[in-house]
Amino acid sequence: MIRLRFPGLAGLVLVGLVAAPDARPAAADGPAPGTFAAFADDYYAALFAWDPNQATYAGVHDFDARLADLSAASFARRTADLKKLHQRLKGLRAGSLTDAEAIDAEALEHAIRAELLELETVRDWKRNPVVYLSKPAEGIDLLMKRSFAPPADRLKAVIGRLKAAPPLLAALRANVDNPPKEFTDLGVIVAKGSAQFFRTDLPAWARTAAGADEKLLAEFGAANKPVLEAFEAAAKWLEADVRPKSNGGYAIGADAFVKKLEAEEMLDIPLNKLLAIGEANLKRDRDAFVATAKRIDPKRTPAEVLATLTEDHPKPEDLVGATRGTIERTRKFLIDKAIVTVPSEVRPTIAETPGFMRTGGFASMDTPGAFETKATEAFYYVTPPEPEWEPKRKAEHMRQFNRTGMDIITIHEAFPGHYLQFLYAKQYPTKVRKLYFCGTNAEGWAHYAEQMVVEEGYGAGDPRVRLAQLNEALLRDCRYIVGIKLHTEGWTVEQGKKFFVEQGFIEPEVAFQEARRGTYNPTYLYYTLGKLQIYKLRDDYRKAKWANFRLQTFHDEFVRQGALPIKLIRKIMLPGDTGPTL
Template sequence: MTALRFPALAGLLLVALVGISRPQPVAADTPAPAGFAAFVDDYYAALFAWEPNQATYAGIHDFDEKLADLNAPNITHRADVLKKLHERLKTLRAGKLTADEAIDAETLDHAIRAELLELEVVRDWKRNPVVYLGKPAEGIDMLMKRSFAPPADRLKAVIGRLKAAPQLLGAMKTNVENPPKEFTDLGLIVAKGSVSFFRNDLPAWAKDAAGKDKKLFAEFEAANKPVIEAFEAAAKWIETELLPKSKGKYAIGPDAFVKKLETEEMLDVPLDKLLAIGEANLKRDQETFVATAKKIDPKRTPAEVLATLNEDHPKPEDLVGATRGTIERTRKFLVDKKIVTVPSEVRPTIAETPAFMRTGGFASMDTPGAYETKATEAFYYVTPPETEWEARRKVEHMRQFNKTGMDIITIHEAFPGHYLQFLYAKQYPTKVRKLYTCGTNVEGWAHYAEQMIVEEGYGDGDPKVRLAQLNEALLRDCRYIVGIKLHTEGWTVEQGKKFFVEQGYIEPETAFQEARRGSYNPTYLYYTLGKLQIYKLRDDYKKAKGADFRLQTFHDEFVRQGGLPIKLIRKIMLPGDTGPTL
């Protein structure tokens, strides 16, 4: 399970571009400068002013002392700004654009419509407390762990964000009403994790950052105390006031579901056909899973074979060390077999997932932003079980990190998955492609990588490796179907959990976490959907190239385009192609 941080950004490059050092939002009554490049500058300037965490993540540090202001009038204003930008973009698209500009303009058209859909139709800001609860720790964590400036300077920015945090939590209490219980439950987890972060992790870092500057540390303590109190109050409010009133529906409905896929992934497929594609792929993977399990042990059921595989896992305290061992194996295979060019010798830092980020995932990649020139640290996070969990739940959690499966997780998160995407980002050709991404590309590529690398010989034909890969594929296949069912056919989270267990061989606790994720991440079908689109693109690219086709060339060309929807990647890699993406 991946939680790559990309709210609307690819956040992946190590070079800065001229002309973006101090972006400012365009006032509604200011005449718009001409030209597409100016529009791109203004779009991202407005985005970063609206959501300062995204600016920090991108490597732009002019907003490091600020947090988003999500009071209702500000949200209305943001929607108005987007509509004005959209009208301006329509005019530009009706004129003459270069080929690259046309691709980028289509990308931003969809990005604007996707955000408006979220603000005005889906409206998670009215029904999901995590929208507010996650921002303070997330924004401060980025300032702590990336050394783009001296620690004392970063501490000053931290203090600025601390001062803004209580107001953000106040907006949550004003805006959120009648949320789904699933969202409130998750909000309570994030709130309690944030209390721990601000009470323990942050002060320890701040003391070191302040050094001998006692006045600076005192200023930090004065700003941090109200935040701890605000999160404690928020946790109590969620548990005692919000939870009893949490009777809302998480389903966004068929129309919004289809529109999300159209605006975010550029997918234009009827819902019934989309579901049929997912069900057919699940059936194929199930059949292959059963056949592979028989190769391992024909006397046991597939579930029993998988259970045997899953029992071979590290202890929680050994998880980071065991993950570290997978990096070199997977990277070496890429180089030796010429699967894809690896453009750097730098490895990611492997660490436990910070407490405030533990919302049900197992592993994630957190990379530096597009304009970050100094803080080049990339973090490969793995999530251990919580100490307060009962023994059975801990064991179920750790089974996901079985010895064979951990290699597949690293293939997804690092080589040749998300970390390789980060390493390639310096080759992204335009500003938009350095800052924008979509799930079917980013997650689709990482999921494609799991299957592709095994097909190319990783594991030397060991059926256990193939079974581990298929186990991950079945998980994503179930997400595909459960997401559709939860949001368009009235399924409950319990029904989703049952589907994961029965159709995907998923542990019950993990199945619950996966189904609950579908309640707030409706279109998490983008893993399988993207994988299928990439395989089709590869087949079509191979036909076009004929005898000149090289797998490494295809992979290099794909990853260096950035995180665009596959429909646009096809336009770039197959000039003149008008075929479907599926």
Template sequence: MTSRFRSLFYSTAVALTVAVGSPAPAADPPADGAFAAFVDEYYAGLFAWDPSQATAAGIHDFDDVLPDRSAAAFEKRAESLKKLVERLAKLRAGSLSVTDATDAELLEMSIRAELLEIEAVRDWKRNPVVYLGKPAEAIDLIMKRSFAPPADRLKSVIGRLKTAPAILAAMKTNVTNPPKEFADLGLIVAKGSMSYFRTDLPAWAKTAAGGDEKLLAAFEAANKPVIEEFERAAAWIESDLLPKAKGSYAIGSAAFKRKLEVEEMLDIPLDKLLAIGEANLTKDRAEFIATAKKIDPKKTPAEALALLTDDYPKPEDLVGATRGTIERTRKFLIDNKIVTVPSEVRPTIEETPAFMRTGGFASMDTPGAFETKAKEAFYYVTPPEKEWDAKRKIEFMRQFNKTGMDIITIHEAFPGHYLQFLNAKQYPTKVRKLYTCGTNVEGWAHYSEQMIVDEGYGGGDPRVRLAQLSEALLRDCRYIVGIKLHTEGWTVEQGKAFFVEQGFIEPEIAFQEARRGTYNPTYLYYTLGKLQILKLRDDYKKAKGADFSLQKFHDDFVRQGGIPVKLIRKMMIPGHNGPSI
């Protein structure tokens, strides 16, 4: 589904994850002194504003604090960003090297994306998850990675625990009249966080304290108020927020288009953007129907898909079943020279933590580019909730069918997110080590699903192709539903119906997907990015002629960083000025 890059807990366009077991970092090219100072100042300010981003990046100067999320803090942050834009404009007007000019463009996009969020989208005023997700997310980053001795990390956790109640207090002050969908998700995250602070974190803390009773007592004293605050927050959502949750999730056409400009470097009229998505849905749907007939010409496409989706593991066996997909997908890449695999380290497969279960089904969480010690990478898969009825659980688990799970692992691990960010330590500059956009990272992972089957994964078995096309249809529907939800007044129920009818998606998954579109407006970046990469590959192949190598194309692409494909085109095909899509 997604990596941490596009988590529900909005974090600008800056990456929160990166490489495990990567080659030694390449030396950064020298930057202009004034611009280099600006880069350092920008990130210092960003990490002070959102310390968990620093922790995730592998920078541990802010591990013992959580951010101020008062209304005054948001206003101050916006003013700071506006001043940064002015200063950056002066630097860009001067003489910058090609490398610095690229980084300056990326930074301006990142700053303007954050300003758009604060001033126009304003999720901090309407989405309780912005607050509810932060404490557990930030503390979990410290708990699960061994970048320092456990006792030292526990001391940082205690510091973050002490600042957690203020975030929940800010939520109650700032969030008014949210969309019902956001309030519902807030309750899920609040309850998941309570479980984390009551059970998971204390179990780790007891081990981390290593017999130091004074340290353990300090943890317990700091953790108790956090549990109580989450209990009060959940009660507040149920009794106060939900009855008043009548706001609109739609951000509108102007903000939607602007998000694509400042987050993905794409300036496309909405009617053209929608036409691209609809055309791709038509193409993929036709291929899906034709492939279904190869499996059983007497069955409908939905019935043919059911032959795959009926073969799914029990929820308690989901992690084990996922582990079985890693070696065969990785081996195929190596045997067929698809892309270089630069590490022997494998990700750890675990259930998605309860506080992160907001509509995603699988994700990848890897250490940051500046992490020097921790190597733990987590491939998360989400089981159905225990309190769901049997029908809902079955609909949910069908996505984890035996054939489809290979496609999920291709997306999340090999050659998708995990492999791409195995290369992160060698990205050429500080900015490119810390920046990502969805059309690149999600586009690459989604492109990988189609590409690897095109290259022979599955040995031509139409069931494997059908599983791949099922994932493609899901992303095509996201593309269209996101636009319709935010610019044409669609409801979640209309979105759900579209996923079911056009994408052959199970009703429970269709609901989860449509609801995700309310808080992740531009989740069209999967398909849009895939189409950009396919076009880049075609143009690159024409430029290289007889020298074209698929492996070299892939190696060159994943070494550029998670930057917009429009910029990668300039680097991989010098002098080529064609459109990116």
């Protein structure tokens, strides 16, 4: 998965609007007042002022010494200001816009509606501790790991963010009331991971960044100490006080679920039809999995055949090195087979997932933002088992990183998945497209890439590679169905886990992590949903181009548009098309 920050995925990212200086990365002579370009500048300037982490990630460094204000009063201001922005945007859309502006305006209107749904209906800011706990370490990690400025200058910004961290944890205690147990459990993990970060990782970096400046290092130490103590206290508070009283429900309900999909993914489809599509795709992939397993060894059950693959995995301490070896194989295949143009020689850095980011994912990609002009560091994170886990749980976790399946994971995360798509970010044609993020596009593209690359010959027809790809597909198919069931049909995490195990051939530990993820990421069906939409787009694009169709051309054109909803990508790639996305 890719780390999620930008509007278009509201609900995973809380954003807001406060009065603030202009943070727009634009020319000195800005757009004329009253134009859509001015609106887009104002929208993102306010977003960056509200959530400085997003500004840093995007490559806008005007707010590097600040963190978000997540007080209840600030959320109230955001709600009111979003409604004003919405009215302003409606007026612009009713006027005269260019074709490109009309697409961007439609995207931002959906982003605003998605945020309002989150703030007023889903309200994770009232029930999920991770909303608050993740901000400080994430914001400081962004300053540490990308060399956009001298280390001492970045350390000064880190000190600013350290001073802004205690109010975030105070807002957590003031705002969060009766969270679901699953959210509290994740909060404990993030709080402890953050405490470790502030105890060891950050001080080690700060000593190097300060160099001979003892005064600067002392200032850092004075700012870091209360933050470390605050996170240690937050972890104890969550475990001792909050967890016993965590009786809240995680389900957002059918109405909010459908509205969330429509606002974030521009998908307008009845829930029963949506579920039927997922169930049908699960059946297709499961039948293909069983048939492929039979090709490998007809005398064993599909689960037994899969076990012959998954038992071959690296040791936890060798996970980073083993992942590093997959990069060149997958990248070379794209070039040799003319699958998609690779626009850069820069490779991602492979590293273990930081402790404060370990909320259930196994791998992720963190790339520089589109407006980053100096730093090029991109990080491909893989998550080892925790040292305190019992041996059985560690083994189940590591089977996800079996040597055959690791290539499929890298196809998803790096080549041609997330990393390649975001290598194109600076080429995206408009500001909105540089900053907008939609799950069915980005995650759909990465999941589509897994299947497409195998179909194009990756693995040279080895059925074990096909089985590994189908194993990943089944995981995403189960997410599709479990997300719907958890939030609209009263399923428990245990029921979700059972479904992953029985229908997806997923290891119990992985199944638990996946089902729990569905509690806070309701619409994580966007992997399979996006893949299906992209396949349909490709089929329709092929029909439109007929003899002139080239797979590489299709892929190049797709990844150059930015991570807009597929409905809007269709408008760009198939002008005049009014067909459905599914």
